[in-house]
Amino acid sequence: MTGTDMTGTEPPGAKTAPPLLEIDRLSVRLPADRAARPILDEVSLHVAAGETVGLVGESGSGKSVACRSVLGLLPDGARVEGQVRVRGRDVLTLDRAGLRELRSHRAAMVFQDPRASVNPLHRIGDFLTEGLRAAGTPAEQAVARAERLLDAVGIQDPRGAMRRRPHEFSGGMLQRVVIAAALAGEPELLIADEPTTALDVTTQAEVVAVLTRLQAERGTGLLFVTHDLELAAAVSDRIYVMYAGRIVETGATDALFARPRHPYTAGLLACTPRIEPDAPPPRPVPGRPLSLAEAAPGCAFSARCAFAEARCSGERPALRRHGEGLAACLRADEGILP
Numbered sequence: 001m002t003g004t005d006m007t008g009t010e011p012p013g014a015k016t017a018p019p020l021l022e023i024d025r026l027s028v029r030l031p032a033d034r035a036a037r038p039i040l041d042e043v044s045l046h047v048a049a050g051e052t053v054g055l056v057g058e059s060g061s062g063k064s065v066a067c068r069s070v071l072g073l074l075p076d077g078a079r080v081e082g083q084v085r086v087r088g089r090d091v092l093t094l095d096r097a098g099l100r101e102l103r104s105h106r107a108a109m110v111f112q113d114p115r116a117s118v119n120p121l122h123r124i125g126d127f128l129t130e131g132l133r134a135a136g137t138p139a140e141q142a143v144a145r146a147e148r149l150l151d152a153v154g155i156q157d158p159r160g161a162m163r164r165r166p167h168e169f170s171g172g173m174l175q176r177v178v179i180a181a182a183l184a185g186e187p188e189l190l191i192a193d194e195p196t197t198a199l200d201v202t203t204q205a206e207v208v209a210v211l212t213r214l215q216a217e218r219g220t221g222l223l224f225v226t227h228d229l230e231l232a233a234a235v236s237d238r239i240y241v242m243y244a245g246r247i248v249e250t251g252a253t254d255a256l257f258a259r260p261r262h263p264y265t266a267g268l269l270a271c272t273p274r275i276e277p278d279a280p281p282p283r284p285v286p287g288r289p290l291s292l293a294e295a296a297p298g299c300a301f302s303a304r305c306a307f308a309e310a311r312c313s314g315e316r317p318a319l320r321r322h323g324e325g326l327a328a329c330l331r332a333d334e335g336i337l338p
């Protein structure tokens with residue numbers, strides 16, 4: 001699951017392929033009545049080919065808006081600054097044909113609720129083959145391909161499954177079908193936006209196992225989005241932590257876990273139940289998450305932060321290098337975290 005770029009597969013001296021995904025200082029504002037409401041503020045993140053990257057934060061932090069931007073799916077009327085590049089092409093300026101190419105071959109997304117992704121009246125086989133057919137694959141090949149994909153995601157009796165309708169599947173099985181459909185176009189990048197949040201715990205683990213196995217087998221870049229830092233750590237090489245529309249910390253998973261630099265990351269770690277016998281009981285992050293629109297001019301987390309000083313609510317911390325990662329906290333160098 002390490003970041004191997006296209007460089008390894010090309011002859012020496014060949015021009016290397018542009019990076020798989022680069023979100024570069026993306027800001028998104030929505031017009032709400034007269035005052036435009038900010039949603040994302042200068043979000044930058046990247047995913048290399050074959051890499052698994054976690055995007056973590058509480059509900060409302062802007063994870064889904066960031067993900068959807070990658071497929072050119074921003075809300076109507078959104079005002080956008082910055083760039084989203086997939087293999088070097090700016091998604092936000094693509095025309096219809098460019099977007100179609102992006103969504104059919106380069107990048108695919110799996111959403112939280114599998115039932116919202118499928119037409120309840122259509123057979124699973126139609127759902128799986130429609131994209132392939134639209135891309136010109138002959139019917140017989142598309143069916144054979146869909147059956148192989150169902151087999152790959154662990155659906156038994158793929159042929160029978162093709163004839164069934166969504167209500168005949170459990171949530172976990174249907175999410176496998178949705179993952180199969182996302183992989184049908186052999187995307188280089190898969191974005192999984194809380195793919196297991198709607199599922200029970202046992203099913204969650206199975207679906208995560210399917211995703212990570214397929215990612216490893218196919219060398220797909222995976223952006224794995226969750227509110228659960230522990231789950232992100234279990235699958236990701238690197239992690240971005242998001243709060244109120246901004247990235248507040250990022251780094252290699254091990255380093256981030258061993259030594260978080262942002263009090264919010266430390267808070268997310270402290271609220272995860274641990275299995276070690278002498279571990280302290282989980283403590284929730286006090287207060288409720290703010291959206292970017294509600295946040296103070298300085299650090300958006302300062303209102304909930306046990307380490308906040310007067311300057312924290314006035315001065316906005318930039319994302320700066322600390323150790324091997326980046327953190328946006330004025331006090332990140334002070335060793336304030338236990």
Ligand SMILES: Nc1ncnc2c1ncn2[C@@H]1O[C@H](COP(=O)(O)OP(=O)(O)O)[C@@H](O)[C@H]1O
Binds near residue numbers: 059064292
């Ligand atoms: N289509 C939309 N219209 C208006 N507001 C939206 C829309 N999508 C998201 N938002 C707002 O943007 C913020 C971030 O939302 P979202 O990206 O869904 O967060 P997350 O996925 O981290 O829970 C929230 O305040 C949400 O209300």
Ligand SMILES: [Mg+2]
Binds near residue numbers: 065193
């Ligand atoms: Mg979301």
